[in-house]
Amino acid sequence: MIEVYVDGASAGNPGPSGAGVFIKAEGSVIKSALPLGMLSNHEAEFEALIHALSICKENQYRTLSIRTDSQLVSSAVDRRYVKNKVYLPYLSRCLELVDQFDLCFIKWIPSSKNKMADELARKAIQQNEQ
Template identity: 85%
Template structure:
């Protein structure tokens, strides 16, 4: 199974933001840092997941296990519901991508277990223009 670690970060809330994605796939590793412009931290977390899912679809991975340190994102996607209607468009985009996989798990992990994705997200913040 493909292991996917995602993290979104913001320098301010809202502020310059970035997405970090770290994928362990069949003996190889994929690292991605994506500058996101000005977003809130939660928006950056959703965008990081969207970026990761898109990468996995592009690589034609069919079964993935996603790990995030965002409890909001993991519970929203897992429960297919978000209380804050401002995040609804993000959830809709995430679910449309999740539904393209044969199997897609999403799991919350503590920040201490998500260091590589966090580093990539922080790198992406610095890439904002």
């Protein structure tokens, strides 16, 4: 099973945002820091998951265990529902990708257990400003 850690971050809410993805896969590691432009923190969290799922799809991974420190994202994907309609397009895209994998679990973890993805997301924020 592929271990995927995702985090989105914003410098302001909304503000310059970034996605951090850290993937442990079959003896290798993939790190990605993606600048996202101006988004809210929750939007950045969803974008981070979308980015991670896209990377996994490109690499033809079939079984994923995803960890996020966003309770909103983890519960929205788990329940396949989001109350705030602003996030509906993000959730729809996430579910469209999730459904392409044989197995895909998502689990909330505390921020202290998501440091690598957090560092990558913060690095991505700074790439917006260059």
